[in-house]
Amino acid sequence: MKLHHVIEAQQFDVPTLSYLFKVTEKMEQLVARGGTSDYLSRIMATLFYEPSTRTRFSFETAMHRLGGRVISTENAAEFSSVAKGETLEDTIRILNGYVDVIVLRHYEVGAARRAAAVSRVPVINAGDGVGQHPTQALLDLYTIRKETGVVDGLRIAMVGDLAQGRTVRSLAYLLSKYKDVKMYFVAPPLLKMKDDILSHLRERKVGYTEETDLQKVLPEVNVVYQTRIQKERFGDRTADYERCRGVYILNQDSLKLMKPGAIIMHPLPRLDEITREVDEDSRAAYFRQAQNGLYVRMALLTMVLASEPSSRRR
Amino acid sequence: MKLHHVIEAQQFDVPTLSYLFKVTEKMEQLVARGGTSDYLSRIMATLFYEPSTRTRFSFETAMHRLGGRVISTENAAEFSSVAKGETLEDTIRILNGYVDVIVLRHYEVGAARRAAAVSRVPVINAGDGVGQHPTQALLDLYTIRKETGVVDGLRIAMVGDLAQGRTVRSLAYLLSKYKDVKMYFVAPPLLKMKDDILSHLRERKVGYTEETDLQKVLPEVNVVYQTRIQKERFGDRTADYERCRGVYILNQDSLKLMKPGAIIMHPLPRLDEITREVDEDSRAAYFRQAQNGLYVRMALLTMVLASEPSSRRR
Amino acid sequence: MKLHHVIEAQQFDVPTLSYLFKVTEKMEQLVARGGTSDYLSRIMATLFYEPSTRTRFSFETAMHRLGGRVISTENAAEFSSVAKGETLEDTIRILNGYVDVIVLRHYEVGAARRAAAVSRVPVINAGDGVGQHPTQALLDLYTIRKETGVVDGLRIAMVGDLAQGRTVRSLAYLLSKYKDVKMYFVAPPLLKMKDDILSHLRERKVGYTEETDLQKVLPEVNVVYQTRIQKERFGDRTADYERCRGVYILNQDSLKLMKPGAIIMHPLPRLDEITREVDEDSRAAYFRQAQNGLYVRMALLTMVLASEPSSRRR
Numbered sequence: 001m002k003l004h005h006v007i008e009a010q011q012f013d014v015p016t017l018s019y020l021f022k023v024t025e026k027m028e029q030l031v032a033r034g035g036t037s038d039y040l041s042r043i044m045a046t047l048f049y050e051p052s053t054r055t056r057f058s059f060e061t062a063m064h065r066l067g068g069r070v071i072s073t074e075n076a077a078e079f080s081s082v083a084k085g086e087t088l089e090d091t092i093r094i095l096n097g098y099v100d101v102i103v104l105r106h107y108e109v110g111a112a113r114r115a116a117a118v119s120r121v122p123v124i125n126a127g128d129g130v131g132q133h134p135t136q137a138l139l140d141l142y143t144i145r146k147e148t149g150v151v152d153g154l155r156i157a158m159v160g161d162l163a164q165g166r167t168v169r170s171l172a173y174l175l176s177k178y179k180d181v182k183m184y185f186v187a188p189p190l191l192k193m194k195d196d197i198l199s200h201l202r203e204r205k206v207g208y209t210e211e212t213d214l215q216k217v218l219p220e221v222n223v224v225y226q227t228r229i230q231k232e233r234f235g236d237r238t239a240d241y242e243r244c245r246g247v248y249i250l251n252q253d254s255l256k257l258m259k260p261g262a263i264i265m266h267p268l269p270r271l272d273e274i275t276r277e278v279d280e281d282s283r284a285a286y287f288r289q290a291q292n293g294l295y296v297r298m299a300l301l302t303m304v305l306a307s308e309p310s311s312r313r314r
Numbered sequence: 315m316k317l318h319h320v321i322e323a324q325q326f327d328v329p330t331l332s333y334l335f336k337v338t339e340k341m342e343q344l345v346a347r348g349g350t351s352d353y354l355s356r357i358m359a360t361l362f363y364e365p366s367t368r369t370r371f372s373f374e375t376a377m378h379r380l381g382g383r384v385i386s387t388e389n390a391a392e393f394s395s396v397a398k399g400e401t402l403e404d405t406i407r408i409l410n411g412y413v414d415v416i417v418l419r420h421y422e423v424g425a426a427r428r429a430a431a432v433s434r435v436p437v438i439n440a441g442d443g444v445g446q447h448p449t450q451a452l453l454d455l456y457t458i459r460k461e462t463g464v465v466d467g468l469r470i471a472m473v474g475d476l477a478q479g480r481t482v483r484s485l486a487y488l489l490s491k492y493k494d495v496k497m498y499f500v501a502p503p504l505l506k507m508k509d510d511i512l513s514h515l516r517e518r519k520v521g522y523t524e525e526t527d528l529q530k531v532l533p534e535v536n537v538v539y540q541t542r543i544q545k546e547r548f549g550d551r552t553a554d555y556e557r558c559r560g561v562y563i564l565n566q567d568s569l570k571l572m573k574p575g576a577i578i579m580h581p582l583p584r585l586d587e588i589t590r591e592v593d594e595d596s597r598a599a600y601f602r603q604a605q606n607g608l609y610v611r612m613a614l615l616t617m618v619l620a621s622e623p624s625s626r627r628r
Numbered sequence: 629m630k631l632h633h634v635i636e637a638q639q640f641d642v643p644t645l646s647y648l649f650k651v652t653e654k655m656e657q658l659v660a661r662g663g664t665s666d667y668l669s670r671i672m673a674t675l676f677y678e679p680s681t682r683t684r685f686s687f688e689t690a691m692h693r694l695g696g697r698v699i700s701t702e703n704a705a706e707f708s709s710v711a712k713g714e715t716l717e718d719t720i721r722i723l724n725g726y727v728d729v730i731v732l733r734h735y736e737v738g739a740a741r742r743a744a745a746v747s748r749v750p751v752i753n754a755g756d757g758v759g760q761h762p763t764q765a766l767l768d769l770y771t772i773r774k775e776t777g778v779v780d781g782l783r784i785a786m787v788g789d790l791a792q793g794r795t796v797r798s799l800a801y802l803l804s805k806y807k808d809v810k811m812y813f814v815a816p817p818l819l820k821m822k823d824d825i826l827s828h829l830r831e832r833k834v835g836y837t838e839e840t841d842l843q844k845v846l847p848e849v850n851v852v853y854q855t856r857i858q859k860e861r862f863g864d865r866t867a868d869y870e871r872c873r874g875v876y877i878l879n880q881d882s883l884k885l886m887k888p889g890a891i892i893m894h895p896l897p898r899l900d901e902i903t904r905e906v907d908e909d910s911r912a913a914y915f916r917q918a919q920n921g922l923y924v925r926m927a928l929l930t931m932v933l934a935s936e937p938s939s940r941r942r
Contacts, residue, residue, distance in 0.1 A: 034669040035669040036669075037668055037669070040351055040381070041348040041349040041350075041351070041379075041381075043375060043378050043379070045371065051703060051706050052706075053701045053703065053704060053706050054722070056699075056701075057673065057699050057701070057723070057726060058726065060699045061671060061699055061726040061727065064671050064697040064699065065669075065671070067668070067669075069378040070699075071370075071371050071374045071375055071378070071384075073367045073370075073371070073388075074701075074703070075365060075367065075388070076367060078365045078366075078367050085583065085585045086582070086583030086584070086585075090582065090583060090584065093601050094368070094582065094601060094604045094605075095371070096601075097601065097602075097604055097605030097608060098371060098372065098375040098605070098608055099375065268714070268718065268722065269713065269714030269718060270714070270718065271713045271714075287721050287722060287724075287725065288725075290722045290725055291722075291725030291726070294725060294726055354665055354695070355662040355663040355664075355665070355693075355695075357689060357692050357693070359685065383692040385685050385688045385689055385692065385698075387681045387684075387685070387702075389679060389681065389702070390681060392679050392680075392681050399897065399899045400896070400897030400898070400899075404896065404897060404898065407915050408682070408896065408915060408918045408919075409685070410915075411915065411916075411918055411919030411922060412685060412686065412689040412919070412922055413689065
């Protein structure tokens with residue numbers, strides 16, 4: 001099964017997800033054996049218009065574990081500075097002459113789609129503004145599947161900033177493709193899950209409830225997906241930020257309420273919405289979740305690079 | 315044929331250029347076959363005192379396609395910050411203990427020559443201020459030769475900012491080494507080709523004319539070399555900038571005036587001096603020109619790295 | 629002999645140092661033969677919270693000469709920006725899922741120790757604030773041993789900013805482990821070696837004297853270790869800086885006073901505390917010293933990577 005551009009979570013149907021996760025499992029085994037050098041002549045560009053060291057490191061490690069090579073910038077805006085004014089499309093066309101795959105991070109919604117429209121080589125969206133960050137959603141889903149054994153029948157609480165967090169929005173969307181999933185949206189009134197997702201779930205007849213009491217929800221679920229209240233998204237409204245922050249903290253008491261086989265996830269970075277003491281509990285899955293990002297990205301890279309490299313060159 | 319430092323376009327005579335372009339053709343074939351790993355133990359440093367992601371990516375891709383390795387900074391001024399005050403010469407001496415070739419970008423005219431004066435390992439000039447950018451001139455010449463089949467007898471229009479564009483200045487210089495070349499300098503009065511180049515051409519008995527009417531010139535030439543009017547070089551004189559900009563735009567109408575086998579070149583980035591509709595025409599050679607930069611830089615790297623690495627170490 | 633984290637100079641006893649230097653000699657030979665590709669599947673992260681291109685280049689070259697791979701940032705603070713607020717410990721835990729060794733540069737004293745406390749993969753301290761920079765001390769000691777043939781019985785002058793230079797402080801500490809070493813501390817009154825080191829030397833019965841007259845000391849020693857008066861450490865006190873700077877300059881006259889077999893060292897970068905004319909003298913060892921840093925870092929990397937990679941993964 002081949003894949004070309006990776007632009008948004010919605011492009012993946014369930015069979016493609018199953019195939020991707022099978023490849024991802026192979027990548028775990030490959031890393032355990034020390035990686036490969038099959039891709040020694042393949043080059044990936046990480047073209048980041050805003051810095052995101054965490055995401056960049058994950059993709060670059062993925063390419064290196066496959067044996068490949070990387071050219072990299074977190075300062076891609078320099079390519080198209082105000083003075084110089086190059087379009088994203090021209091930059092992508094030039095990179096098409098150099099590399100085999102482009103990982104793009106951009107501050108504008110829709111940038112990845114625009115890049116893909118002119119690119120012969122695969123473009124992988126590593127986040128475009130408040131838009132998509134599909135590889136995060138994929139690694140979240142992979143983690144749920146790996147840690148809990150199933151997705152069908154899942155009970156999941158999504159906690160914190162559901163209004164602005166693109167992670168939980170994409171995950172809710174992906175989970176709606178599976179059977180008998182129930183979602184508990186636990187958020188302060190200001191940060192409730194938005195109507196577009198809720199109406200999508202109603203259309204697909206996916207069960208959900210909106211809650212404000214985390215304590216009540218914890219015993220019910222297999223997965224608690226905690227998120228950070230993102231200060232940077234509140235702008236000047238510091239009073240609102242302070243009101244929302246600290247409402248839902250996961251701590252030792254929360255662990256007591258959770259099922260023995262349930263897990264805690266978090267897209268990271270975290271502040272104090274999960275206390276340090278929780279880290280020691282085997283149900284704290286967030287660092288394993290980050291590591292799964294490496295394997296999922298390796299799998300995506302192998303899938304998009306599967307076609308013959310020479311066929312992509314002029 | 316060996317080469318040590320690459321400092322300025324003038325250092326290349328016609329036989330060396332012919333040899334370089336023969337190696338460049340081999341590099342194209344090498345990339346089509348997926349590259350090599352012959353240089354797995356060779357290291358290139360990209361030492362950039364000012365950012366130029368575009369040029370850096372081209373050199374780094376070139377080294378990777380050869381199988382080599384790269385250490386990289388776009389922030390080399392940190393080496394010699396005001397507080398620390400290290401000279402360029404000391405920085406180069408230290409890098410001589412680490413790497414096999416240094417690609418230098420600097421904001422001062424003459425920096426590459428100073429670096430080469432103290433360096434045992436080859437230094438390649440990737441631009442020094444308003445001075446030289448020899449690999450750009452070489453890839454321009456290679457593109458002309460490859461796309462039009464010849465250089466002797468060439469008819470070329472250079473358009474736009476001829477006063478300040480180092481690209482066209484270097485190219486005019488290189489072309490003066492070939493036979494029966496005629497150059498059409500098409501520029502607003504403020505941005506005319508400077509006298510040093512014109513008198514050099516007269517000395518070498520190279521034909522040229524100065525024009526202001528692009529329409530008249532287009533049917534005459536094999537190559538239209540368009541350039542960007544560089545806002546950053548005008549400083550406060552925004553009125554002058556606005557007057558010069560937009561005078562010479564290449565668009566669909568221009569294509570109709572051009573010969574069927576003629577090509578359009580541009581050093582990139584472009585703004586609106588070539589309209590998007592032109593991109594679809596097979597005579598639009600500027601993205602192929604950027605890709606040729608990769609091959610020319612691979613060729614230069616193989617030539618400067620040809621001598622035994624151990625002989626360069628203490 | 630295995631090594632896990634490399635946090636401070638004090639952790640090395642004399643047998644470990646001897647072993648390290650034996651491995652370092654092998655690394656010199658390895659580089660002369662063109663390096664190796666034994667570590668093609670091993671990845672090093674250079675996690676720099678403040679830029680230090682010089683140190684970063686040395687570590688990255690070391691990993692590349694071993695055949696390994698590198699992911700790199702000089703902007704690691706972005707991981708834990710004010711807005712996002714991730715702890716160093718969380719960042720290290722995430723990187724543990726990606727790489728085989730972490731080279732950490734941080735602006736806070738003790739950061740390397742905190743990182744090592746939570747890291748399964750080896751952490752190498754590449755400088756933490758005014759604290760430790762152990763690989764610099766190790767390469768200094770290696771240079772002394774290689775250039776003068778011995779450490780026991782050494783006569784060494786340390787010159788310049790002894791109060792604030794962490795280099796000379798660490799080196800004095802390491803030298804105190806050897807026999808019959810005598811140190812001459814030559815500094816302006818404001819920049820004298822601090823009491824903690826002096827009392828340590830008295831306890832270990834290591835001979836030292838404090839001097840202000842460099843001329844008198846030069847004929848006595850095997851090694852002159854010159855340092856830069858670091859303007860940035862004086863803050864507003866520019867008058868003090870100007871008073872201290874320029875007191876001890878090494879020039880052609882100094883060379884005449886020195887023994888024929890003595891050497892001049894300097895951690896670099898230098899300003900004018902060693903004049904350019906000195907560079908030509910074979911006793912000027914400072915560029916060789918920088919190159920030894922490459923070999924020592926290669927040796928440390930092989931030692932910390934010696935254990936099975938798979939054993940470090942979950």
